[in-house]
Amino acid sequence: MRGTTLLDDKGVETGRLPAEAFAGELEVPKQELTRILHRITTDDVTYxxxxxxxxxxxxxxxxxxxxxxxxxxxxxxxxxxxxxxxxxxxxxxxxxxxxLRHLGLSGAGFSTANHLGLERGGLLQQGPGAALYLFGSGAPDRLTVSFSFATASPALDRRGRDEQENAVRAAFACFGGQAPRLLEAMSEADDFYFSSACQVxxxxxxxxxxxxxxxxxxxxxxxxxxxxxxxxxxxxxxxxxxxxxxxxxxxxxxxxxxxxxxxxxxxxxxxxxxxxxxxxxxxxxxx
Missing domain, CATH: 3.50.50.60 (FAD/NAD(P)-binding domain)
Known part of the structure; x- marks a missing residue:
């Protein structure tokens, strides 16, 4: 990653973070790492x-x-x-x-078409109690999207996708910039997931x-x-x-x-x- 541009909730640029804020020297996509680990162990491990x-x-x-x-x-x-x-x-x-301790934060993630042309870079849009982070890495035509917002508990983790999406839309209803377009893309994503930030x-x-x-x-x-x-x-x-x-x-x-x-x-x-x-x-x- 080369760095992350900071935006306010209306989509206006307010600053920039260096690459070290969200990435190390080497980033391996999770799905690729899973394939690698499976491939090198499959002859010795019963799955x-x-x-x-x-x-x-x-x-x-x-x-x-x-x-x-x-x-x-x-x-x-x-x-x-x-x-x-x-x-x-x-x-x-x-x-x-x-x-299991909740950090007051839940969020949805998915990928969509990279209409911004981001290449090893990210955008972090912040507003009261919510943040939208999107970045391009790996496949140049895909954009990874993360909607995060304040929650009182991880209860939404156990709800259905419709309820989870509705909670995301409510949290970002007042956001401008890329948020409205990405909220629409969320419903079409086939790799949607939802989780809460918890520690053990x-x-x-x-x-x-x-x-x-x-x-x-x-x-x-x-x-x-x-x-x-x-x-x-x-x-x-x-x-x-x-x-x-x-x-x-x-x-x-x-x-x-x-x-x-x-x-x-x-x-x-x-x-x-x-x-x-x-x-x-x-x-x-x-x-």
């Missing part, structure tokens, strides 16, 4: 699609995992890497009241033979810009400690957490601070 874990039962030598569709299976350990709303975390750690705060990231990695255990919120990077770094740290622990998974889990927690704490602080730029609240609210 099961269209199923979900329904129960976890630990015993002396492993974990019995029950699935919604497939037959139950036995594993030495279970590593939950299933995102901010982790099913593994719910099953292994219980309700964990206050673990746990006193520990493992329980017996079950451990958490990435957003499942310590989400820093999308506003941190460290979701995928933090997950990959956490995975490497966990794997390294397991490899050197001579079969002592408890020692490996403890070393993994001790090594990574300061790094995660810093990323979560950055995520809270950045949430204010997109219309959110830097404070933490339990979901």
């Amino acid at each position: 099961v699609f269209d199923d979900s874990i329904s129960a976890l039962t630990q015993h002396g030598s492993g974990v019995t995992v029950e699935f919604e569709r497939g037959a139950a299976r036995e594993f030495d350990m279970v590593i939950g890497a299933d995102g901010v709303h982790s099913k593994v975390r719910q099953l292994a750690f219980g309700p964990c009241a206050g673990a 705060h746990l006193d520990r990231w493992s329980y017996g033979r079950i451990a958490l990695v990435g957003d499942a255990g310590y989400c820093a919120a999308p506003t941190s810009g460290m979701g995928t990077s933090q997950a990959l770094i956490g995975t490497r740290a966990l794997a390294g400690n397991l490899a050197s622990a001579a079969g002592d998974h408890m020692a490996a889990f403890a070393a993994y957490e001790e090594r990574l927690r300061p790094y995660v704490t810093g990323n979560q602080a950055a995520g809270r601070q950045a949430a204010t730029m997109f219309g959110g609240d830097a404070g933490l609210t339990g979901s």
Whole structure:
């Protein structure tokens, strides 16, 4: 990315941010990274699609995992890497009241035709309690769009697309510039998604033979810009400690957490601070 132009809610330019504000030296689109990881592991890993874990039962030598569709299976350990709303975390750690904390921000994302001709550049349009961020990267004919706005809870994450789109339109009804055109494009997008900026705060990231990695255990919120990077770094740290622990998974889990927690704490602080730029609240609210 080369930089981001700042606009007010009417679409008038007010300033510019350097590339470092939203990007690193190398940016890899998430869908491409997923393809790469799948390709280099497919010969050694069994992938099961269209199923979900329904129960976890630990015993002396492993974990019995029950699935919604497939037959139950036995594993030495279970590593939950299933995102901010982790099913593994719910099953292994219980309700964990206050673990999921909302940053006062929700938003919709999608891609559309790059009618602005943006090339490795972005536009950030800000108004009271809302922000529109759009940028061109990767495919030159596509524009990535993100509508973010203040919310009291992540409840909209569990609603249907129509209700989510209506909430976005209401939040940006007074915006000028590119906003009206992009609100129209939102309804036509086939890659629409909606999510809230949340963090996960746990006193520990493992329980017996079950451990958490990435957003499942310590989400820093999308506003941190460290979701995928933090997950990959956490995975490497966990794997390294397991490899050197001579079969002592408890020692490996403890070393993994001790090594990574300061790094995660810093990323979560950055995520809270950045949430204010997109219309959110830097404070933490339990979901």
